[in-house]
Amino acid sequence: MRFPAEFKYTKDHEWLKIENKVATIGITDHAQSALGDIVYIDLPKVGRELKEHEVFGVVESIKAVSDLYSPAAGRVIEINSALVADPSQVNRDPHAGAWMIKIELKGEPTGLMSADAYQTYVANLK
């Protein structure tokens, strides 16, 4: 299981990479592994305003349905539409190629964890 140090993490198993007020968001390696083979994904439209912790999409494996929560408030400026055609990319490359959305941040996101803190959080889930 990988926990890249340059990311921030949420309790809902999303990661964020923040650069110049833009956050790139995806789900963690732990999340994709727990879900199993991912076969469906819904992403928001570009331009949508998201509140912190608002549901922005859904990801489904054969066995499970899981909502995607925005870890921060902001406006969606880009989506990774290639994932809709090939959701299995989320299993193969959750931390890079399978990023889901980019949002222009509105204020400072709260309640985020460092890689170390998230790793401890995941370890304690078991």
Next chain:
Amino acid sequence: MAKQTAIYEEHVRLGGRMIDFGGWSLPVQYSGLMEEHFACRQSAGLFDVSHMGEVHVEGPDAESFLNDLLTNDVSRVSVGQAQYSVMCQDDGGCVDDLIVYRRAQDKFLVVVNASNDDKDFAWMRSVLARKGYRCTLTHESPNYSQIAIQGPRAAEILQTLTKANLSAVKNYWFIETSICGDIPALLARTGYTGEDGFEIYVAWEKGSQVWSSLLEAGRPLGLSPCGLGARDTLRLEMKYPLYGHEISETINPLEAGLGWAVKLTKPGGFIGSDALKAMKEKGLSRSLVGLRMLDRGIPRQDYEVFDALGKERLGVIASGTQSPTLKMGIATALIPIRFTTTGTQITVDIRGAKVPAEVISTPFYKRS
């Protein structure tokens, strides 16, 4: 504390993701559901199904008892042959579905669903007590390990572990022989995947040895251990019923499309036959269909089904999944008869959106 099969340690060793399934700790997957599904379709899959229930029925009236108890006609089953059947309540609702194996003229093995094991045995005992047939019932579930090997290469793999000639065992027949040297085994050409294959019954304590031997023999040919996840997608692609979904105490076998296993004209009838006959004469009001999604979306159990306009509620999804083989959402649903013609357009409510779907002929998967 969930019960463990005799093969539990092997599942853990293989990295199986263990879940509680009807009181049993079983692997939902090992390497990945999709990979396991295709291993079974393309080569072979190995399933620990030791949680299934087994009952021995023996005695001069064993056939008469089973013919009273079950919807199919046991008198047509030869020694060495197996038969799919349904056990009904008086009102025609399903107590369970099961397989009967005739081991001798007056000796049967009945294999039932794990989730109904105790209920079924109690029901069978109560019928026997009420009707007074001369036969004995013994609950043998704790004494059997059951392993299924399924897929185009299943017979070839199993053949390496037994001296019996498996090519002589036809579909829905079985032999009692030995496996892995001198381990007594019942090898039945039955299964729950739509592929050729066998279900193997051995003594409980031999389960682990037989499992490991099969895996070792089959790995070079592409055999993969398969968890409950793949077992469910494989059976659903065939529209095989799963108790609690396609059949239940409130869904009778005629509605579930199992009329082929319901012999209403059997001499003397069977428990539930009067109710089923009356329903058939009156005409069924609803029937189980196969659906495929015409748009993106995965239908899931209990999602609501509506007419094409999304106005009239027709029922709910019984089982649904993304079909690994067909790469689209498929489902079963019990809906009013007038919507059950192949090609009928309907909609499925997926998180508030009415997504178009159509009634299609089943099985969803056709073996090439």
